[in-house]
Amino acid sequence: MPELPEVETIRVGLERMLKTRTISSIDFNWEKSFPNNTQDVKNHAIGAKVTHVKRLGKVIIIELSTGYSFIIHLKMTGQLIFAPALNSIIHNLPSTSNDPADRFAGGHPNDSLINDLPDKSTRVIIVFTDGSKLFFNDQRKFGWVRLIANTEIFSIDFFKKLGPDALGSDLNGEILFKRMQRRKNSPVKAVILDQTILAGVGNIYTDESLWGAKINPATPVKLLSQKQIDKLYKEIVFVMKLSIEKGGSTDKNYVDAEGKKGSYLKFAKVFRREGQECPRCGSIIEKTRVVGRGTHFCPSCQKPKEIK
DNA sequence: CACTTGACCTGTCCGC
């Protein structure tokens, strides 16, 4: 569920909350959620300061002063929630410092959520020296956190094969068209979801951008022109930026680093709107399955293209 | 290599 806009929203929050904090300990209770051993943690994370928080596609990268980084993939249900030190909540005092956590003085916007942490879906807890904590929650255990040397990040298969970021300045319609030709027989939806072609777009924004470009999700790539891909690329950028503005999409699980939900789905044109009218032409939006995914489209303005 | 399917998981919802 977290796609590029959700991950970017989390990244911005973490950058503000974590920068310059120092790690004092790490707890985890599910091996696959954090495969590193205690020696790695002791040598490369404990005592380290957070220097930057970056993003590549759907992955969060928390860089440390030791030259190592936490690489975090939220997959379907992962959450990264920052909980300020207890005393910044209890002391109901006006803020005098520059610590962003102090804006929670007098009550965090989502106290109830934060106060309930850790809960049964908490997999990893990163504790900072001031008592604040970062919780990695993941109901379905698909996501993971790994501690890895910056010099080795691109030796991981996932990053080696990752395509250009959907919002990266190194991408344009022409490059996207060329990359997509590698899978010319596949439905366009499958190819947009393929992170090795283009990084960051998931199910929600694929449906939304295909609607914007008036392309049927099942259309084989080989039937699409450069002009259509130019339009599709523009739509991808448009829906991603709009969603970042709205704080992302909250279906069930997603919250940002401060526990807040996103509102993009209120603005969605087709996603989860089967049975409703298409905002462009008034036809009834349908839901089908394409490459095993729930797929929403307007049968009238996204007509299937005939193979001639 | 291109492409498809099943596995990884848990919570929720639907029909009986």
Place this chain on the structure above:
DNA sequence: TGCGGACAGGTCAAGT
């Protein structure tokens, strides 16, 4: 009310 099954969808491994 309980119970089985389908579904949610990001990625990898294994299949054709």
